[in-house]
Amino acid sequence: MYYGELKTFIAVVEEKNFTKAAQKLMISQPSVSLHIKNLEKEFQTALLNRSPKHFTTTPTGDILYQRAKQMVFLYEQAKTEIYAHHHYVKGKLKIAASFTIGEYILPPLLAKLHAEYPELNLDVMIGNTEEVSEAVRMLEADIGLIEGHTGKNELDIQPFMEDELCIAAPNGHPLAGRKNISVTDLQNQAWVTREKGSGTREYLDHVLHSNGLRPKSLMTISSNQGVKEAVISGMGLSVLSKSVLQKDLLHRSISVLEIKGFSLKRKLSIIQSSIMESTKNKEIFIVLLKSQFQSS
Secondary structure, three states, X not given: OOHHHHHHHHHHHHHOOHHHHHHHHOOOHHXXXXXXXXXXXXXXXXXXEEOOOOEEEOHHHHHHHHHXXXXXXXXXXXXXXXXXXXXXXXXXXXXXXXXXXXXHHHHHHHHHHHHHOOOEEEEEEEEOHHHHHHHHXXXXXXXXXXXXXXXXXXXXXXXXXXXXXXXXXXXOOOOOOOOOEOHHHHOOOEEEEOOOOOHHHHHHHHHHHHOOOOOOEEEEOOOHHHHHHHHHOXXXXXXXXXXXXXXXXXXXXXXXXXXXXXXXXXXXEEEEEOXXXXXXXXXXXXXXXXXXXXXX
């Protein structure tokens, strides 16, 4: 395995510059050039389209970049597994979580994990469901936690808890505090929602389409906090996880619409790459996650 050459190639593609890649890896620029030449000789293909001022990756260069990321990760994972062979929980666990999970559900679990295994370094990346799925597919995260579904290949998905969603409304909204609200009352309303690729957005789209609801307007904000603040400010209704609204409901700064015969629930899931072997660090995290939520 051309481990050093693959790391160099990844750095060149990501930095888009030979000099910056050399600085990042703390090697000389001629070494960077030699590493790329060695890879091109090994794979018998041009990896970069070069010009005097810049370069781009060739189609085969794109293929190698994708696989190089995975190969380098697997190599480093093997070192971690060997290091932790004798049941000593140490090293790093990379977790990717969607916004609702990462910001509102995961933190107490991380605190418990840290208390039990203080020498386990936790690296948490938060993004939307699409971004989390891609990070796990590319082996940039050991494990992912998502809302909704993923269409990514090479991923195994396993539900770990049921999440209750609410239709949030400004306190001054005409429907706030009303009883016997029907689904038809949601017709032609202004909505505030997350961006495409978000599990929460996917669920709102499902609610609107399955009930034949036409929004008066649709405002998109790429964070739960931003969506919530927009609702509180009177910009419209939104579908949000109950875990996102707990503090606001306690302080009565936002309202939840009670709609007759209308239940909004979804599964939150663990995702893992099917080509990545299980590790002790991952197993510990999954056991803790399931013990925390599957009984509730």
